[in-house]
Structures are given as C-alpha cells and as structure tokens.
Amino acid sequence: MDAPExxxxxxxxxxxxxxDGTTVTLVGPLSSGRSTVxxxxxxxxxxxxxxxxxxxGVRALADRPLGALSVAGVAPGPGSLQGLSSAVELLLSxxxxxxxxxxxxxxxxxxxxxxxxxxxxxxxxxxxxxxSRRPLARRASGPGGSADGLVGGPPHLxxxxxxxxxxxxxxFDRVHRLVHDTLNAPVDPDAxxxxxxxxxxxxxxVVAIVDAARxxxxxxxxxxxxxxxxxxxxxxxxxxVEPYLADLGEEMVDALTLLALRPQLPLEVARRHIHARTLTxxxxxxxxxxxxxxxxxxLGIFPPLIAEYLRHEGALTRHLLxxxxxxxxxxxxxxxxxxxxxxxxxxxxxxxxxxxxACTSAIYSRTVHAHWTDQLRxxxxxxxxxxxxxxAATVLExxxxxxxxxxDVRRVIDGTRTGSGVVDGIGPAGPSxxxxxxxxxxxxxxxxxxxxxxxxxxxxxxxxxxxxxxAPGAAGALRAFDAYLTLQLEAVxxxxxxxxxxxxxxxxxxxxxxxxxxxxxxxxxxxEALATLDxxxxxxxxxxxxxxxxTGLALVYLCRFDEALDRARRRLRQARTALDVGAVSVxxxxxxxxxxxxxxxxxxxxxxxxxxxxxxxSAHQPAIDVGIAALxxxxxxxxxxxxxxxSLAAQSVGLPPAPGAHPYLVPEAIARLVEDGARPxxxxxxxxxxxxxxxxxxxxxxxxxxxxxxxxxxxxARRIAEAAAGSGAPLLRHLxxxxxxxxxxxxxxxxxxxxxxxxxxxxxxxxxxxxxxxxLLSEGDREAAIERADEAWSRAGLRxxxxxGLFRPFDRxxxxxxxxxxxxxxxxxxxxxxxxxxxxxxxVRTVDNHVFSACRKxxxxxxxxxxxxxxxxxxxxxx
Numbered sequence: 052m053d054a055p056e057x058x059x060x061x062x063x064x065x066x067x068x069x070x071d072g073t074t075v076t077l078v079g080p081l082s083s084g085r086s087t088v089x090x091x092x093x094x095x096x097x098x099x100x101x102x103x104x105x106x107x108g109v110r111a112l113a114d115r116p117l118g119a120l121s122v123a124g125v126a127p128g129p130g131s132l133q134g135l136s137s138a139v140e141l142l143l144s145x146x147x148x149x150x151x152x153x154x155x156x157x158x159x160x161x162x163x164x165x166x167x168x169x170x171x172x173x174x175x176x177x178x179x180x181x182x183s184r185r186p187l188a189r190r191a192s193g194p195g196g197s198a199d200g201l202v203g204g205p206p207h208l209x210x211x212x213x214x215x216x217x218x219x220x221x222x223f224d225r226v227h228r229l230v231h232d233t234l235n236a237p238v239d240p241d242a243x244x245x246x247x248x249x250x251x252x253x254x255x256x257v258v259a260i261v262d263a264a265r266x267x268x269x270x271x272x273x274x275x276x277x278x279x280x281x282x283x284x285x286x287x288x289x290x291x292v293e294p295y296l297a298d299l300g301e302e303m304v305d306a307l308t309l310l311a312l313r314p315q316l317p318l319e320v321a322r323r324h325i326h327a328r329t330l331t332x333x334x335x336x337x338x339x340x341x342x343x344x345x346x347x348x349x350l351g352i353f354p355p356l357i358a359e360y361l362r363h364e365g366a367l368t369r370h371l372l373x374x375x376x377x378x379x380x381x382x383x384x385x386x387x388x389x390x391x392x393x394x395x396x397x398x399x400x401x402x403x404x405x406x407x408x409a410c411t412s413a414i415y416s417r418t419v420h421a422h423w424t425d426q427l428r429x430x431x432x433x434x435x436x437x438x439x440x441x442x443a444a445t446v447l448e449x450x451x452x453x454x455x456x457x458x459d460v461r462r463v464i465d466g467t468r469t470g471s472g473v474v475d476g477i478g479p480a481g482p483s484x485x486x487x488x489x490x491x492x493x494x495x496x497x498x499x500x501x502x503x504x505x506x507x508x509x510x511x512x513x514x515x516x517x518x519x520x521x522a523p524g525a526a527g528a529l530r531a532f533d534a535y536l537t538l539q540l541e542a543v544x545x546x547x548x549x550x551x552x553x554x555x556x557x558x559x560x561x562x563x564x565x566x567x568x569x570x571x572x573x574x575x576x577x578x579e580a581l582a583t584l585d586x587x588x589x590x591x592x593x594x595x596x597x598x599x600x601x602t603g604l605a606l607v608y609l610c611r612f613d614e615a616l617d618r619a620r621r622r623l624r625q626a627r628t629a630l631d632v633g634a635v636s637v638x639x640x641x642x643x644x645x646x647x648x649x650x651x652x653x654x655x656x657x658x659x660x661x662x663x664x665x666x667x668x669s670a671h672q673p674a675i676d677v678g679i680a681a682l683x684x685x686x687x688x689x690x691x692x693x694x695x696x697x698s699l700a701a702q703s704v705g706l707p708p709a710p711g712a713h714p715y716l717v718p719e720a721i722a723r724l725v726e727d728g729a730r731p732x733x734x735x736x737x738x739x740x741x742x743x744x745x746x747x748x749x750x751x752x753x754x755x756x757x758x759x760x761x762x763x764x765x766x767x768a769r770r771i772a773e774a775a776a777g778s779g780a781p782l783l784r785h786l787x788x789x790x791x792x793x794x795x796x797x798x799x800x801x802x803x804x805x806x807x808x809x810x811x812x813x814x815x816x817x818x819x820x821x822x823x824x825x826x827l828l829s830e831g832d833r834e835a836a837i838e839r840a841d842e843a844w845s846r847a848g849l850r851x852x853x854x855x856g857l858f859r860p861f862d863r864x865x866x867x868x869x870x871x872x873x874x875x876x877x878x879x880x881x882x883x884x885x886x887x888x889x890x891x892x893x894x895v896r897t898v899d900n901h902v903f904s905a906c907r908k909x910x911x912x913x914x915x916x917x918x919x920x921x922x923x924x925x926x927x928x929x930x
Contacts, residue, residue, distance in 0.1 A: 057225055057254055058088050061216050065092055069152055069179050070890070074210040076158070077183040079218030080337050081295060082255030082354070085183035086156050088218060092181060093154055099892065102151040104142065106169065108160030116164035142172040155182035173210055180210055186337060220252025223660035224687070224695050227702075229254060233261045234270070234277050237701040240676070241454070241666045242270060242279040248416030248664065249283070251354030259291035260356070276704050282424075284359050292360040295338065302329045307338065308365055310350055311358035315418050318348040342415075351418070358421075419630050420666050423453050434463065440490035443467040447493035452633055453666070454673075457501045464494055464518065491525045491558060492591050494518040495532035502536055503673040506709045511536045527552065527559030534566045538573065538712050539674070543746030546570045546579075561589045565597040572601045573712040575748035575778025577608040596637055600672065603641030604713060607648065608749060608780035612811045616645040623658075632665050636675045643682040644714065648782065650813035652689040652853035659683035674711030674718075677703070681715040684724055689814070691856035691927050693725065700725045710742075714753040717742070724757065727860075732762035740770075748774050752783045759790045760818070768794035781810065789815050797826045808846070817847045817854050821861055828864050833910030836861075837920060844923040855927030862925065871905040872925060874898060878914060879921035 061077075068075045069092075079085045093103045105123065112118030120138055146153070153173055155161065161169075173180050221229065226247040230238055242264075250256035260283055264270040267285030270277050296304065306325045310316050318341070321330065330350070333339045340353045352358040427449045434442040443463055450460050467490070498518065502511025515529045515536075537544045549567035551560040564587060571580035580601050589595040599622060606615035619642035626634035639662035646655040662679050680699055687696035703721040710717040720738055723731040735758035742751035755771045758764075768791040775787035785807060792799045800819040807816040820843030827836035840861055847854060867875070877887045884898045891898070906917050 057084060057221065057229065058218060061218060062088060062091055062095070065181060065216050066095060068214050068216075069096070069181060072177070072179050072212070074173070074179040074213040075181045076213065076215045077181065077218055078186055078215055079183070080185060080253065082253040082259075082291075083218045083220070084254045085218055087254075089154055089156050089181065089183055096152055100150070102146055103154055104145050104151065105154045105156070106161075106165070108155065108157035110157075110160040113160050113162050116162055117168065119161050119165045120168060138168045139171045139175070142168060143176055146172070146176050146178060151176065151178045153178065153180040155180060158182040158184045170210055221254055221257070222252065223247055223664045224656070224692075226250065226252055226257055227663075228695055228698050229257050230261060231698045231701065233258055234265070236272065236275055236277055237704055238270075238277040239279050239705045240663065240680070240702055242277065242283065243702070244416065244664050244666045245279075245283055245420065248420060248666075249354070249356045249359055251356070253354055256291055256354055256356055259288065263287040263291070278705070284363050286364065288356065289360060289364050292357055295354075295357055299336075302326065303333055303338075304361075306330065306333060307352055307357065308361050310339065310352045311361040311365070315342060315349040315351050315415075318350060321350050355416075415627070416664050416666075419632055422630050423449060423632070427453060427455075434467075438467050440467055444490045444493045447497055451493075451496055451500055452631075457504055460497045460500065461514070464497060464514075491518070491528050492593060495529060495562075496593060498532060499536060499539070500673060502540060503707055503709045506540070508536050508540045511540070527555035528562055531559055531562030531566055534563070535569075538566060538570055540709060541745065543570050543573045543712070546574075546576075557590055558594075561587075561591065561594045565589070565594050565601065568601040568605075569597060569712065572604045572608070573747050573749060575608060575752070575775070575780045575783050577605040577778075577780045579779075580605040581609075593633075596634055597672075599634075600637050600641065603638070604644070604749075607641070607645050608778075608782045610781045610785070610810050610812070612645045612649050616642055616649075619645065633672075635665060636662055636679065637672060640672075640675045640678045640682070643679060647682055647685060648812050648814055650689070650817060650847065650854055652686040655682060656686040656690070659686065672711060673707040674709060674716040677706045677711065677718050677721070678713065678715040680706055681717075681721045681724065684721055685715075688725060689854050689856045691859060693856075696725045710750075712747055712750065714750045716750065717754065720754055720757075727761055729762050732758045732764075735761070736764075736767055739767075743770070743774050748778050749780070749783060752778075752786055756786050756790045759794055763794040763797075765791075765794045782812070785810050785812055786815070789819065792819075793822060797822060800826075813847060814854070814857075817843055817857050820846070821857055824861050825864060828861070833865075833908075837865075837909055837911065840924055841920065855924070858924035858927060862927075865908055867905055867908055867925070868901075871901050871908070872921075874901045875905050875917055875921040876926050878902060879918040879926065881918075 065075045065077065065088075077085055077088060093105065096103050106119055107122065109119055109122060112122065117138055120142070142153075145151075153169055155169065158166075169180060227243055230243050230246055246257060246260050250260055261270070263285045264279065264283040267287060269283050269285060270279050296307075299307075306321075306329050309321070309324060313320075330339065334341070338353060338357065340351050342349050342351060352361075427446070430442070430446045430449055434446045446463050447460065450463065495515065495518065498511045498514035501514050502508060512533060515532055519525055519529060531549075534544050534549055544566075546567045549563050549570065551563045555563070564583060568580045568583045571577075571583060584598055584602055587598055589598055603615050603619050606612075606618070619638045623635060623638035623642060626632075626638055639658050643655050643658050646652075646658065659679050659682050662676075663683060680703060684696045684699045687693070687699065700722045703718055706718050706721075708718055710719075717738055720735060723734050723738075735754055739751045739755035739758055742754060752771055752775050755767060755774075759768055759771070768787075771790045772787040775783040778784070788803060789807065792803050800823045804816050804819040804823070807813075807819060820839065824836045824839040824843060827839055840858065844858070873891070874887055877890065882890070884895050884902070887893070887898045888895045902914060902917065906912065906914070909917065909920060911917050911920065
C-alpha cells in the first residue's frame with residue numbers, strides 16, 4: 052500500500068499547513084513510515100511548482116558540525132561563524148526560484164550547527180519547513196546532542212508558526228490492506244491477525260514480517276490464496292527488531308526479557324523486579340506501553356515483535372534468569388495464567404482492558420495468542436503423560452480455540468484412555484460426573500468443528516458415534532450434538548422434537564435446551580426462543596455461550612437493539628478479560644448485528660476489527676467469523692471505503708466454508724455484497740432461496756433484502772413477505788415491508804422511512820430516504836431530489852459520516868465530475884474562487900465555470916446552496 056493511502060489524511064493536513072506558511076513536524080516511531088510520507092509530500096509539492104530542498108539527519112554525523120548539510124550538497128567551510136554564514140547563504144540560494152520548502156528527515160539526528168543554519172535560512176526567506184522525528188520524549192539523543200533549534204529547546208530558536216502531525220500505528224483495516232497489497236492476493240485471516248498483533252500497526256514492521264514469512268516459507272501461495280503454517284516467526288526478522296535494541300543497556304534488555312515472558316505484566320510485579328529508572332528509560336524510548344483500567348496497571352512491550360524476538364532469539368541464560376525471577380506462571384508453558392471462566396493471573400491481577408476498544412491493541416492481541424499457544428503446549432504435555440478424559444477435555448477445548456487441524460483433534464480423542472484402558476479411543480465405562488460431562492462436551496464440539504470444516508454432516512456423525520461411551524449419559528448429549536449438526540449444516544430441526552428425555556443427564560438437558568432455542572431463533576421465532584431460555588442456568592461454558600447467542604439474536608429480531616447491544620458489550624468485556632476468543636467472536640457478532648441495523652457503521656467496524664485482529668475463534672460457532680467479516684465488509688461499504696470492502700471480500704475464501712444458521716454467516720455472500728447490479732442480485736437471491744427452503748428464515752430474509760436492493764423484483768419481495776409473516780419477529784416484518792415497497796411502490800418509501808426510524812432501523816431508514824431522492828431525480832425534479840437527500844442526511848444524524856456510502860448511487864446519478872465535486876467541497880470550506888484557483892493551479896474563470904456547472908447539475912441557484920450540499924452527502928465521495 053502506498054504512503055498516500057496509508058496516511059492520506061496526515062499528508063493532506065501537512066500540505067494544508069505548508070500552504071499556509073506553517074512549519075510542520077511529522078512525529079512517529081521507528082518503522083512508522085515517516086521517510087515515505089515525507090517523500091510523498093515532496094512529490095506533491097514539486098508537482099505544484101514548489102522548490103524542495105531535502106536534508107537528512109545522519110546519526111553518525113551528529114557530532115560533526117554541518118555534516119548533514121555537506122551530505123545534502125550544501126558544502127560550506129569549517130564550522131566557524133564565517134562557515135555558518137556561508138551555509139545560510141548557500142541554502143538560501145537553493146530556494147531563490149519561486150516558493151520553497153525545506154524538508155528534513157530524521158531531524159533528531161541533526162547536529163546543532165545544521166539545525167541553526169536551517170532555522171536562520173527559513174526565517175530570512177520566510178518559508179516553512181517540514182521535518183520528521185521520533186516522539187519528543189522518546190528520542191534517543193545523538194552523540195552531539197539533538198536538533199533543539201528545530202524540534203525543541205528555547206522558544207526563540209524554533210521556527211514559528213509551527214504545527215505537529217502524528218503518524219500513529221495503523222488501524223487494523225489499514226494493516227489488512229497493506230498485507231493484501233504487499234502479497235497481491237487474499238491472505239489467511241489468522242495470518243493477517245498475527246501480523247497486525249506482532250507489528251503493532253507499524254507499516255515498516257508489517258512489510259518486514261510479510262517479507263520474512265514469505266521467504267521463510269511460513270506464508271505459502273495455494274491456488275491464489277496465501278496460507279500460513281504454525282507461526283510467522285523466522286530468524287530473518289531479527290534484522291527488523293535489532294535497531295530497536297541497538298543502544299539499550301543490559302538492564303533494559305533484561306527488563307524487556309521479563310516482559311516478553313509475561314504479556315501485560317502487572318505493574319506491582321514489574322516494580323519488584325525492574326528498577327524504576329530502567330522502566331522510565333524504556334518508556335522514554337517507546338518500548339513499553341502502560342495499560343490501565345483506572346484501578347490496576349500493567350506493562351507490555353511495544354511493538355510486540357520485540358517480545359517474539361526475545362522469546363525466540365534471546366540469550367538462553369538471560370531467558371532462564373527471567374523465568375527464575377518471575378517464578379510460577381513464567382516461561383513458555385505458562386502464558387498469563389487466565390482463560391475461560393477465569394479473569395485473574397497468578398499474581399492476582401486481572402488481564403487489563405483500557406475500554407471497549409482496548410482489544411484492538413497489539414499487546415492484547417499478542418497476549419491472547421501467546422496465552423493459548425502456551426496453554427496448549429502445557430496441556431498437551433500433561434495429556435501425553437496421562438491420556439485421561441480429564442486431560443483430554445482441557446486439551447480439546449484449547450485446540451478448538453486455536454482451530455487446530457482436525458486430524459490433530461481426532462488424535463487426542465482416539466488416544467484418550469478410559470476406565471478400562473484404550474479401546475479404539477472409547478471404553479465401556481468412561482468417567483462420571485463433571486469430568487465425563489466435560490469430556491463429552493469437548494468431544495461433541497470437536498465433531499461439530501470437524502463437520503463444519505469438511506462441510507459434511509456424515510463426518511460429524513461418524514465422530515459423534517466414535518465418542519459414544521466416553522461417559523455415562525453421553526448418548527443423550529451426543530443426540531443433542533447431532534441435532535446441532537442438523538441445524539448448522541442441513542436444515543432447522545423441529546424445535547418440538549428437541550425435548551429432553553427422562554434418562555438424559557444434565558448436560559443433555561442443557562444442550563437440547565440451547566439447540567431448541569437456536570432453532571427457534573433461526574426460524575425467526577424470537578419470542579419463543581426467549582421463553583425457552585427464561586431462567587435457564589447452563590452448567591458448561593460452551594452451552595452458556597450458545598444460550599447467549601440465541602438470546603442476543605432474539606433481542607435483535609425483536610428490535611430491542613439497545614438491550615441486545617448493552618448485553619453483548621458486557622459479555623464481550625468479560626470474554627476479553629478472560630482471553631476467551633470464542634466468546635469474543637460470538638458477542639462481537641451479536642453486537643455487530645445490532646449496530647448494523649442501527650446504522651452505526653463506525654462502531655460496527657471497531658467491534659469487527661477487534662475480533663478479526665485475534666487468532667483463534669469459536670468451536671461452538673465456526674461460521675461466526677464469516678458473519679463478522681461480512682459485517683465488516685458491509686460497514687466499509689456504508690462508509691464508502693470500497694477498497695477495504697473488496698479486500699475483506701477477497702479474504703473470505705480463507706474463512707470456514709460451511710454456512711451457519713444465522714444472518715451473514717454465508718461465505719459465498721460476502722463477495723456479492725461488494726457488488727451492485729443484476730448478477731450479484733441473482734446470486735444473492737439463490738442463496739436466500741436456499742436458506743428459506745431449509746427453514747433459516749432470518750438468514751434468508753436478510754440475504755433476500757440485499758438481493759432486492761440490487762434488483763427490485765416484486766416476486767422475490769412477495770416471497771420475503773411470506774417468510775417473514777410467519778416468524779413473529781418485528782425486524783423481519785419491517786425488512787419485508789421495506790423490500791416490498793422498494794420493489795412495487797417506490798413512492799411509498801417516503802411513508803415507510805419514519806416507521807423504520809421509529810423501530811431503530813436507521814440503516815434502512817436512510818436507504819429508503821435515498822431511494823426516494825433517486826425516484827424524484829428520475830422524475831426530473833432535481834430541486835426536490837436534492838432537498839430530499841439533504842433531509843435524509845440530516846434526519847439520519849450521521850455521526851462520523853457512518854453511512855456515506857448509501858448516498859453513492861444518488862451521487863452518481865447527479866453526475867458531477869471529479870473536478871466539480873472537488874471545487875464544491877472547497878467552496879463549502881469557505882474558500883473564494885481566487886483561493887481555489889491558487890490551490891488547484893487553475894484560472895479563476897475555470898473555477899467559476901465549474902461552480903456554475905455544479906449548481907446547474909444539482910438544480911441549485913446560488914453558491915451558498917452549493918456550499919450547503921457540499922458539506923453533507925456530496926463531501927463523502929472520492930474525487
């Protein structure tokens with residue numbers, strides 16, 4: 052991905068400051084792409100006719116006066132006053148022709164004399180500078196000091212006016228795009244998540260990890276899709292990490308080794324073993340992050356790739372001493388000592404979360420990955436030493452969390468010893484009580500997992516048959532798992548048949564209750580599902596997770612969006628604290644679905660990205676990751692970020708292939724969601740028909756409405772209405788009304804819009820309003836159409852322009868050229884025609900002609916009205 056795409060906003064902000072004569076400092080850590088951004092800024096300035104003089108700070112020359120200027124071709128005499136004066140005059144001579152800007156890369160490493168010359172020359176010429184440096188409190192001082200005259204020090208030595216622009220770590224969506232663009236093909240979602248976690252969002256490290264993994268055969272191309280095996284670390288990555296450690300003393304490396312062994316090390320533990328001065332120095336260098344929830348604090352290494360380096364390549368003696376220092380809970384077999392059902396580490400401190408968005412932090416992602424990998428290693432060793440069902444239960448649960456390969460899961464089940472010894476993996480009398488239930492539950496989910504990956508109910512049922520005899524009462528539980536396989540891979544089973552028998556044990560009763568509730572939800576019978584779960588208190592974590600999913604979806608279908616969202620967010624926070632990635636996926640999906648119908652695309656993307664950034668997932672619902680990716684794709688489209696949407700759609704080939712029972716859990720639908728027109732409409736309708744025929748009413752209605760939005764077909768709308776009518780779910784009935792009106796009575800959307808808004812369905816209310824505007828435009832009433840579009844924008848209360856993409860069809864229909872739209876946006880910013888002409892290097896007459904043409908196409912009669920439109924939906928579209 053090019054720097055303009057990575058940091059487009061920051062580049063535009065910097066250019067705006069420079070055009071105003073303001074000096075800009077680009078601040079970013081090592082590997083943040085500062086030099087690339089500066090190069091792009093220089094290219095833009097040069098194209099505009101601005102003279103650019105580039106000077107690079109060279110740390111090795113920081114003790115040599117005027118050394119950086121000499122390297123840049125400004126070669127004065129010795130570092131005397133006469134030499135300094137000559138340097139100033141020479142630099143001024145390079146800036147004589149036309150407007151000029153001095154560009155300084157790595158300003159931290161300039162010697163003081165060079166900094167003084169730049170300040171003097173810029174001040175005399177009255178021109179700005181643009182420079183890059185590390186964060187002020189975190190820059191290493193060079194041998195000769197630092198360029199205080201440029202980036203710090205006494206105020207009279209600094210260039211004024213001045214502004215600072217920060218190049219922070221990339222968000223997950225930008226890392227996603229960078230990975231895909233670097234490899235030029237879709238990438239395994241778990242690989243993208245691991246790259247995002249290790250890199251900390253620093254683009255230089257993203258590229259380094261991808262390159263090393265590709266060369267080291269950790270990333271492999273298979274049929275146009277990049278897959279990865281095990282983990283991405285290779286010794287070649289040491290080259291990317293060692294610059295961060297080059298100037299550290301022994302105490303600081305020892306401290307980082309401690310932090311590498313225990314992600315999110317509690318602050319009180321760190322203070323017992325690491326000197327305060329050392330922690331402060333590491334913080335100044337930007338190598339640690341402090342995480343706090345207001346009451347507790349913990350430390351983690353940033354970027355997390357350093358921790359991987361120390362774990363894999365660090366000195367053995369240093370590593371062993373660190374393990375001895377931390378004691379129990381340290382080392383490669385310990386992780387952080389937390390997991391499902393537990394939120395505390397061995398030192399008594401909970402895993403830290405800053406807020407609902409803290410799961411997106413690289414340190415948290417690495418914490419999760421390291422924890423489960425280390426847990427599996429320790430549990431596998433315990434099982435190999437004593438292959439009892441009790442040990443098998445814990446191993447299987449962790450393997451499913453990490454999405455281990457099916458044959459590895461099967462090996463554990465087949466190799467587990469029962470009360471009478473190993474007999475093809477089963478015995479006549481397995482363990483009883485909690486251990487038996489846990490083993491049966493784990494084996495059942497393993498069968499579901501294997502069936503989902505192979506898309507074969509028969510494979511799952513064979514696995515269930517092999518698991519009979521694991522424990523007394525297992526037959527009833529396995530019957531429930533069989534019904535669950537039916538729900539996920541064949542059709543919605545008859546809920547009335549899912550009633551526990553007199554001989555069923557507690558596990559079987561709990562499982563049957565949850566499968567019944569999920570079946571009712573899949574059929575759109577939300578009220579009945581809630582009634583089924585009223586007072587339900589499941590005894591097993593995975594069963595409780597299924598109940599949570601069914602309850603959350605039922606609330607969404609009843610249009611109780613805020614209740615569903617609040618409930619999902621509370622449980623999501625608990626799941627993150629416990630590092631339970633399966634629960635994170637399930638609750639993220641429910642929260643995302645509620646946010647989607649409410650049209651809160653920015654919040655939806657944050658929730659989805661936080662989940663997509665984690666490796667592992669739900670064995671209970673493997674297809675949940677499909678739903679999260681689909682919702683993220685939709686959120687990107689609604690925000691008019693089509694490149695990211697297309698990238699996510701391309702990645703969908705690496706998601707679990709089997710569809711799930713609920714909306715958006717159909718992998719084939721994701722690629723169609725980014726397309727418009729008849730062909731994707733027909734493909735989506737085929738999927739909708741298949742879902743409806745097998746009883747998945749909610750899923751079929753949602754996919755069917757997406758089809759009708761692309762091609763208004765009255766017959767299809769009637770089919771949707773018939774399916775929704777028998778469901779009793781308000782959400783589905785509202786969707787059916789919307790589809791029917793869209794297909795048969797577009798003028799009726801004006802009356803439908805307030806009803807959708809009142810139901811909390813802001814997304815479809817905006818869609819209806821935009822469709823009304825399109826209808827008015829097609830009738831030739833441009834003025835009314837523009838007014839309707841403006842009303843749609845205003846009534847939707849677009850926070851952060853969540854739904855810009857929904858106005859894209861209307862924007863296309865008004866047919867403004869890219870230049871007309873660009874000038875209209877500048878008019879909305881209050882710029883006059885002469886100012887716009889200067890900015891775009893056009894004549895004033897040309898600017899006025901574009902303004903007139905834009906007003907004519909939009910049916911507007913004044914520049915002021917054009918400015919109003921350009922501040923709303925018109926400003927969303929790319930030039």
